[in-house]
Amino acid sequence: MPGDADRTAGERRADARRNRARVLSVAEEVFAADGLAVPLSEIARRAGVGPGTVYRHFASKEALFEAVVIDRIARLVDDTCALASDDDPGAAFFAAFAMVVRQVAVNKALCDALTAESGRAMTVGPELRERFRAALAGLLERAQGAGAVRADVTVDDVQRLVHGCVRMEQAGPTGRPTAIVCDGLRPMASERPAGLPAVTELPAAARNETRPQVPDGSRPGATAPRCAECGGSIAAARTGRPPRFCGSACRQKAHRRRARNTDRPPRTG
Structure with a gap:
């Protein structure tokens, strides 16, 4: 019957989506822990699917790696956008800055993409890049309007500082470099509205x-x-x-x- 055939096709599509999501989730963990050296057959085994299932969705390990990176960036963009509704613009901006540095620094796959260490040029769509930039720019503008961030800082400055913090945290992840950079983004004491935290005094x-x-x-x-x-x-x-x-x-x-x-x-x- 046509209805049964349609339902069966729908179930196959649902299974395919679940399998793809499962492979992406496992691949993200594997790439983050072991880099690109892990074969697709091992990723398929850990995901509980056959190698053919992986190849149906991803033509190569590089294609899977790229999909993992894009998926993680998309989630990072969503999380950054969500902070725009925070009642404290300064806290939202600095939370976003620390979150982006932390998530990039601890995820080896994403670091490879951002620093071009994977040997393959990542093709992150312009819409996703613009969404991320717009989210950062919106958080920055609100924080500057509240007097929590220096007025001369641009969104390009923020993106460059994020990348710099990632490199420093990779050398010795302590959160300290990010905290110091965030202090530098705050206005000077003479420009800071009453009630805002002062720049952290280092030992x-x-x-x-x-x-x-x-x-x-x-x-x-x-x-x-x-x-x-x-x-x-x-x-x-x-x-x-x-x-x-x-x-x-x-x-x-x-x-x-x-x-x-x-x-x-x-x-x-």
Whole structure:
């Protein structure tokens, strides 16, 4: 009967949609954990379907990977758009910023897409990209209107800062780089409306300010560290760890004093 045939075709389409969603969900977990090295047959096994089912929906592993990335971006866009209804524009903007960084940083597949490490150019549709940009721009505009974000920040700045935070969090995911960047997006104290949180004060050790500071004549308003032995000013290092001593003589004096204090003879050579 035609009705039975139509119902059977509808059930097949529903099964196909469920299988596709299941494969996408499993593939996202696998790619996030193991990257692109996992074969499609393993993804099919974990999804509880046959390899032929996977190939019917996705012509290759790269096509599946691309579908996973696009699906995750679409969900990220939806989550970002949902924050636009938050009653606190500043909290909504910074929640969105942290959410985007966190979701991108912890998902290896999405990171590969954004940094072009997969070897395949992702074809995220312009509509999805524009939706994401529009969502960020709307959150930014509301936050700036509430005085929670600096007025000179643009949506392009925000997108570049997101990508920068992702790289830093990949190097050592702590949330600290994102928190510091968010502090930089807030207006200065003189421009901040009453009641808004101040910029986070970093611990002294994190700022490399464990030694007394003196004015640095090479840079107006800047400071230079003092020698831990003689107290004289020393040139600030451009890279690496800041120096503790003004020269080898003070370094050796400090070493000999430490050796005396611990009743050990100083090493020579």
